[in-house]
Amino acid sequence: MGLLLMILLWIGLIVLAVWLVGALFRGSNQSKTPPSNPTIHDSNAREILDTRYVRGEITRDQYELMRSDLNEGAE
Secondary structure (H helix, E strand, C coil), X not given: CHHHHHXXXXXXXXXXXXXXXXXXXXXXXXXXXXXXXXXXXXXXXXXXXXXXXXXXXXXHHHHHHHHHHHHHHHC
8 A cells, every 4th residue: 555655646746857857948938929910010120220239339231231131121
């Protein structure tokens, strides 16, 4: 009887650990979902791009290339 209870205890602990790991990874994937309104995302991307150009983080060529990529994605 004791051996059966020990086996059930270990099975329960393994199932609990697998469920816990699955729940943790499911929670982290949900935060990576894209926004529901792509126009809001596009305007935010353009603002970020403009800010990076103004700060001098990217060159004019990089800015124009990225801006054209964003404009193509919006169509």
